Amino acid sequence: MKKSSIFKQLVIMTAITAVSAGTYAQDTRYTQTHNAPLRVNPALMANNKVLKGILNYRTQWATIDDGFTTFRFTGMYPLIKDEQGKLDVGLDINNDVAGAFTTLNVSGAVSYSLKISDAHRLGAGLILGFGQKTVDLSGQTFDEQYVLGSYDATNPSNEMLFNEQVMYPDLGGGLMWFYGEDDDPVNAYFGVAAYHQNTPDESIQSTDSKLPVLTNIHGGVKIIGDKLDFTPNMRYSKQGGAEEYSIGTYIDYKLNETMKIPFGLWYRYKNQDALAFMLGFEHEYFNVAYSYDLGSFDLINSISGLTTHEVTLGFTIAVGGSRGAAPLTD
Secondary structure, three states: OOOOOHHHHHHHHHHHHHHHHOOOOOOOOOOOHHHOHHHOOHHHHHHOOOEEEEEEEEEEOOOOOOOEEEEEEEEEEEEEEOOOEEEEEEEEEEEEEEOOEEEEEEEEEEEEEEEOOOOEEEEEEEEEEEEEEEEOOOOOOOHHHEEOOEEOOOOOOOOOOOOOEEEEEEEEEEEEEEEOOOOOOEEEEEEEEEEOOOOOEOOOOOOOOEOOOEEEEEEEEEEEOOOEEEEEEEEEEEEOOEEEEEEEEEEEEEOOOOEEEEEEEEEEEEOEEEEEEEEEEEEOOEEEEEEEEEEEHHHHHHOOOOOEEEEEEEEEEOEOOEOOOOOOOO
């Protein structure tokens, strides 16, 4: 007889996440970080020239109690631009499902970048919104509701009571430095961002469960060639007791002036080794990309199916005569 409970799902998810991340309260980590820019650093909007929309779909460890499924929409728009600076606004909507648990986050972002010399720009961004964590108890059964082998929903479960929904404000911000212009053969960037700076309480129980501050430090150099562009990059993330290091590169193969094929390869260390790659197609009006994440090698050897798939679809609309992305991506 198959019996499931909310506690079984929680224990499974907690155990798996604890092995790979060191703590349960963790944000989604994207393989294609450049396609989730507002969750890397809101000041990255300073490098966007167009009205841009990005849809992300991510599925992680689907063979274990359906794993994690994440949908995200990112929108960015350069609102005001002059010779000295640029003001951008953005929208970030994220829905993450793990078993019976759903986390929704809706945030607005604003950034301003200032040109301090011909080659150097500084940017600052702020992201503010609200989060909602929900647990769906419908369809859940508990051991105490089975009497003499028969299930009766009216039998008391004697389980701990949950708040089925909790809402909380969420605040973050970041700083960026950019070097280079569109026609320069070398561009560079470096940034730092902090999310959940107000450490919101996301507990669905009576006890406090503060969401730890997430800190991102990231940077890279883009080397622009006739047919190939190389962008070696790095990222360091820390949230609570969990740390993650990522190093890799983007390679863009230019088919012509309006189309290219991007490829990405990264090595990550988060308690254990991991490897990921990405392949896509980019046009001046849209882009699509797929990435495959092997996750932790040790976990893969012990539990089958611990892989991650991520698909991205984006579109751009020219603003003020500008078309195409800025020379740097994260």
